[in-house]
Amino acid sequence: MARTYFLLMWTWTRAAAAYPVSFALMTLFGIAIAALDVGVILVVFANTTTLAGFSRDEVLFLYGASSVSFAICDTFVSNIDRVSQHIKAGTLDTILIRPASAWIQLATDRFVPARVGRILQAGIVLGYAVGALGIEWRRAWMIPVMVVTGVVIFTALWTLGGALQFVLTDAPEVTNSLTYGSHQLNQYPLSIYGRDLARAVTYVLPLAFVNWQPGLYVLGRADPFGTPEFMRFAGPAAALVLALLAGLAWRQGIRHYRSTGS
Template sequence: MVRSYLLLAWTWTRAAAAYPASFALMLVLGFLVAGLDVAVILVIFANTTLLGGFGRDEVLFMYGAAGTAFASADLLFSNLDRISQHIRSGTFDTMLIRPASTWVQMATDRFLPTRAGRVLQSALVLGYALAVLEIPWQRLWMVPVMLVCGLVIFGALWTFGGAIQFVLTDAPEVANAWTYGGGQLSQYPLSVYGRDLVRGVTYILPLAFVSWQPGLYVLGRQDPFGTPEFMRFLAPAAALVLALAAAFAWRHGVRRYRSTGS
């Protein structure tokens, strides 16, 4: 599966790189557009010293961690929400007879390597935050765990969004509410949101395990909502459970798919 993904993604990357000026421009544009989110954070802290009880560099750390995971998932998996177009047109039928996973084919469909500019922007913000925050080196092991688990969580959400479209046929905005909405939500300390919302993204849709719970451990902060300490370490378990559920949903969706007959 990994080999098939890399081959298909490389095919689209070579096609995009055939126009180097356009390729470079789109990379830079993605980098600059993503930087607007950082500008918003800086504007907020130009008028206050704390946001939800967290300082500017701590917020930039959470933004960088969540942004890197989300932008990476956006680069690798976001084309899954285009499946409704293939279902309506009947082109999904051809994917079923090819010697490659339908999930891999959809994830790499019209793969856009220029989205890597957003990954770079978020990674630079994360690197800056880690450089200025006085984080004990014993806690830094959690940072790569956060990034990998966040990538898996967002990838699973895009997979869920694609699977739902086997039922709803034309509702990519449903997936966008989970993925892009979840990406925006996880970029800020969850202490700025209401308790009920935080419970929902902790115990139902585990977005709290992208940057909030593991981020509290890295920063050495207590959860203002009073969750137990062991919750800081459950990101791998949350990512695994969500990924397995998403894989089941995708397989079920493919099995119930009925050809358009076109």
């Protein structure tokens, strides 16, 4: 399965590399667009010293951790949101009869390697924040765990959004609300949104485990909403549950898909 994924990804990468100038410009453009979010954070802190009790570097840490996970999924998984286009065009039938996973084929469809620049940009922000905060080594082990957890959660969200398109074929924005909308929410401390939303993204849709709960542990901060201490370490379990639900939803979507007959 992994071999199939990388072969398909490499095919699109070779096609993009055939136009090196275009590839370089697209990569730089992606970095510049992603940097606008950092610019907004810097503008906010040009007018204040804290945001909901968090310093600039702490907010950059939360942004960087979430953005690394999101950028990885945006690069390697996000094309799964093209399901509705394939359904309406009748090309999903062709995908389903090929001897390869439909999920892998859709995830690598029109793979854009230039998006790798966004991973680099997010990684630089995260690295800067870790260095500026002087995070204790005994807490730093959580950083790669939270990044991997975030990758699993965002992948599951993209998969859920793709599964929903088997029912809502004219509503691809549903996927965007689950993925890009979730990332926008995670760019800032959840304490700025209020208790009810924080509970919803902790106990219903586990977005808090992308960077908020594990981030509080890394930063040595108490949860302003009083969430139990053990929740700082519940990210992998929450990601696994969401991934299983997303896999089930995807299989149900494929099983109940009705061919166009093309």
